[in-house]
Structures are given as structure tokens and as C-alpha cells.
Amino acid sequence: MKIIDSSPKKDGFRMPGEFEPHAGCWMIWPERPDNWRLGAKPAQDAFVEVAKAISQFEPVTMCVSARQYDNALHLLSPDIRVVEMSNDDSWVRDCGPTFVINDKGVVRGVDWEFNAWGGLVDGLYFPWDQDDKVARKICGIEHKDVYRTPGFILEGGSIHSDGEGTIFTTEECLLSEGRNPHLSKAEIEDMLKEYLGAGKVIWLKRGIYNDETNGHVDNIMCVVKPGVIMLAWTEDKNDPQYDICVESLKILENETDFKGRKLEVVKLMLPKPVLITEEESGGVDSIEGTLPRMEGDRLSASYVNFYIANGGIVFPLLGDPNDTLAEDALKQAFPDRKIVGVPAREILLGGGNIHCITQQQPK
Ligand code: KQY
Numbered sequence: 001m002k003i004i005d006s007s008p009k010k011d012g013f014r015m016p017g018e019f020e021p022h023a024g025c026w027m028i029w030p031e032r033p034d035n036w037r038l039g040a041k042p043a044q045d046a047f048v049e050v051a052k053a054i055s056q057f058e059p060v061t062m063c064v065s066a067r068q069y070d071n072a073l074h075l076l077s078p079d080i081r082v083v084e085m086s087n088d089d090s091w092v093r094d095c096g097p098t099f100v101i102n103d104k105g106v107v108r109g110v111d112w113e114f115n116a117w118g119g120l121v122d123g124l125y126f127p128w129d130q131d132d133k134v135a136r137k138i139c140g141i142e143h144k145d146v147y148r149t150p151g152f153i154l155e156g157g158s159i160h161s162d163g164e165g166t167i168f169t170t171e172e173c174l175l176s177e178g179r180n181p182h183l184s185k186a187e188i189e190d191m192l193k194e195y196l197g198a199g200k201v202i203w204l205k206r207g208i209y210n211d212e213t214n215g216h217v218d219n220i221m222c223v224v225k226p227g228v229i230m231l232a233w234t235e236d237k238n239d240p241q242y243d244i245c246v247e248s249l250k251i252l253e254n255e256t257d258f259k260g261r262k263l264e265v266v267k268l269m270l271p272k273p274v275l276i277t278e279e280e281s282g283g284v285d286s287i288e289g290t291l292p293r294m295e296g297d298r299l300s301a302s303y304v305n306f307y308i309a310n311g312g313i314v315f316p317l318l319g320d321p322n323d324t325l326a327e328d329a330l331k332q333a334f335p336d337r338k339i340v341g342v343p344a345r346e347i348l349l350g351g352g353n354i355h356c357i358t359q360q361q362p363k
Contacts, residue, residue, distance in 0.1 A: 001136075002145045004108070007194045013100035013108055014197030017163030017223055018308040021363040023107075024059035025309065026138055027051055028090040028357070029072045031065060034290040035089055035125070035350050037283030044075060046346040047090070050307075050314060050354055051080050053340045057309035061141075063087060063134070083141060088116070088131040091352060093218065094155035095131035096359040097139050097146070100197060107362055109139035109146045110195050112154035117213050118178025119153070124212060124351065125290045142361065152191055153179045157216040157356050159192065162226045165199040165258030167192050172206045172215030179214075200258035204248045208232060209241040211300035212291060218355045219302045220248060224266065224333050227257060232304045233267035241270065268329050271320035274301040280349055293349065305353030306330070308360075313337050316344030316353045 008014065027047065030036050036043040051060045055077065063085035064072040073082050087095075094117070097109030112135070116128035139146045160168040173179070174188050183191070189201045207215025221231045229252055234241050252265050281295040303326035306315035313330050317323045323341065330339045347353050 001140045008100045008197045009194045013102045015161040016362050022058050022360045023363045025054050026092050026359040027062050028087050028092045029064040030090040031068050033285040034287035042346040049342045053314045053342050057312040086130040092359040093157045093356045095134045097135040101362050109144045111135035111146050111148045121178030157218040162223045164226045167198045167201045170204045170207045170215045170217050176214040206244045208300040210298045212351050219305050227261040228264045230266045230268050232302045234270045269322050269325050271301050271318045271322045274299045299348050305355040307354050307358045313339045317341040
């Protein structure tokens with residue numbers, strides 16, 4: 001693995017859309033008891049089911065700490081590849097590499113600097129040094145050369161690509177104090193274009209209400225295919241989420257993408273607000289420096305946080321009547337893929353969902 005002192009754009013690489021063909025999917029095994037309740041046992045069961053669901057479509061690799069290696073091997077299906085890798089938590093979307101490709105099919109990784117969603121300003125845990133090495137380690141295992149961005153903080157969940165020159169993100173996250181306060185919006189936009197091989201950045205203002213990632217874009221919208229966006233939606237005008245949805249819709253409907261297309265926006269209904277129960281809160285260890293999980297806190301529940309696999313969609317079931325609506329909407333939006341729901345409340349309790357715990361590696 002070489003560290004390349006150039007940029008994807010200069011070298012003719014681009015970030016493909018998630019809907020383009022994958023070589024496989026990466027995940028990281030959950031274990032920290034100050035984020036996952038009951039020593040992460042219920043979360044581990046949910047991760048096993050997500051890995052199983054994705055592995056019917058493409059190979060899955062689970063990165064596991066030395067401490068948990070035997071346990072993970074025991075719980076995971078034998079077709080999941082298990083590799084030992086130190087980590088601070090299990091959000092490979094955010095600490096893993098963003099893969100870029102060129103028109104000869106060469107794949108490289110972008111290794112953004114990671115600071116646990118806001119570093120010492122409003123980060124979610126400390127330290128994060130092992131997470132920050134995950135992207136390089138994955139690229140090393142796969143013999144993929146790497147671009148690094150020293151001093152530039154970014155998580156993979158804060159960007160979406162249409163694979164044809166357009167990147168989607170949110171101001172709430174990328175302009176937050178804990179990421180790159182030394183850079184202007186225009187400078188951040190230039191970094192995205194340079195390292196994702198893109199020509200245009202479309203900025204939503206905010207992500208899902210009360211999202212501890214400072215409003216990652218991957219929890220409020222996704223790209224179905226170039227020109228078509230799926231947007232999380234609520235009709236409840238009393239919900240603080242409503243104004244965010246309306247504001248995002250207006251931005252998307254008034255934009256054109258890099259290719260000059262008007263965007264078609266498909267709405268995906270949100271579940272009713274999901275709150276942490278007393279029992280759930282009581283199962284999480286309290287550690288200074290880690291975001292506490294308090295009874296009654298609203299979780300950033302959204303069906304948009306799904307994974308697009310080769311020939312499949314793996315989406316979160318949240319125990320809400322809208323689970324069925326989500327499945328129907330996904331069937332309509334992705335008629336050529338098999339739609340698979342996985343119970344995901346235990347993942348949501350950790351602060352994200354299926355998209356946040358997965359990272360696709362393009363073919
Ligand atoms: O991408 C995400 N949604 C990650 C959330 C991290 C939560 C850490 N407690």
C-alpha cells in the first residue's frame with residue numbers, strides 16, 4: 001500500500017455512487033459498554049443479522065478487536081471474513097476509507113482524519129486514535145493505495161455521491177466547530193471536490209433532528225440513482241423535524257446536479273419519534289467523556305440509513321407501523337433489488353444505523 005501525495009481529482013479518480021457494483025462490505029464489531037447497552041450483547045446480535053443479510057449479496061468482512069475475536073467468530077456465520085483490528089467503536093462508515101475508482105477500474109482509498117464527530121469540542125468519546133487508523137489498515141489489507149488528508153476532518157456518513165460529479169452534504173456537520181473551523185465553506189467545498197473527484201457540492205442545511213453526528217447527510221437522504229434522491233419525511237407539523245424536511249426538500253427541488261439535471265425527490269416516511277427507555281438507559285455504562293444515554297432522549301431514527309448492496313437493500317426495522325411503508329417505498333425506488341429488513345433498534349441506541357455501520361468497497 002502506497003500513500004499517494006496527490007489527489008483523486010488530479011489522478012482521474014471519483015467516488016462512485018453506492019448503487020454501483022461492490023467488491024464487498026466492511027463492518028466493525030461493537031463492544032464498548034459505554035455506548036452499547038448490556039456489554040454490547042444485543043448490539044452484537046443485531047450486527048450479526050446485518051452481516052448475514054448483506055452477505056447474501058456480497059462478501060462481508062468484520063473487523064474485530066483481539067479481545068472479541070473468538071466471540072465474534074463464534075457468533076458470525078462462517079461466510080463472514082473476520083479480521084483482527086483495534087478500534088474505538090464500530091462506525092466504519094465514518095472512520096473507514098472512502099473508496100474512489102478510475103475508468104480503468106483501479107480502486108484507491110481516501111483516509112480522512114477522524115476525531116469522533118467533533119474532537120474536544122463536541123466529540124462523542126475520547127480517545128479515537130484507533131478509529132483513526134482503521135481506513136489505512138483496511139486499505140493495507142486490500143492492497144489499495146491511499147490518499148491522506150492531514151488536518152482535514154471528515155466522516156464518510158457526512159457525504160453522499162451520485163457517482164457523476166455531485167456530492168451531497170450538510171452545513172450543520174461540515175461547518176461545525178469541531179470539524180474544520182479553520183476553513184471557509186468554499187475551502188471545504190474545494191476539498192470535497194478534490195478528494196472525491198467531483199464538480200459540484202449540494203448543501204442541505206441540517207440533518208435529522210437531534211442527530212449526535214451534527215446532522216450527517218446519510219441519515220436524512222440518499223442517492224437512489226443519478227438525479228433521484230430519497231429524502232426522510234414527516235407530515236407532523238408539531239415535530240421539530242418537519243421544518244428540517246421542508247427546508248431540505250426546497251433546497252433539493254431548486255437544485256440541479258453536476259450534469260445539469262433537475263433532481264427528483266422521493267419521500268421516505270420517518271417512524272414516530274423514538275425515545276430511549278429507562279431499561280435501555282440503565283444498561284449503558286456511564287463513563288466521563290462519552291455521550292451519556294439518558295431515558296427519554298430522542299434518537300435520530302430514520303429509514304434512509306440503509307445499505308445498498310449488489311442486488312439488495314438492507315434497511316432498518318424500527319418496530320413502527322411505518323416499517324411497512326418504508327419497505328414498500330424501497331421496493332418502488334429499487335425495483336431490481338431484493339429488500340431485506342433487519343431489526344435495528346439496538347443499532348439506533350448506539351447513535352446510528354445500518355448505513356453508519358457499513359462501508360462499501362467498489363468493484
Ligand atoms: O454515523 C453515525 N451515525 C455514527 C454515530 C456514532 C455514534 C457514536 N456513539
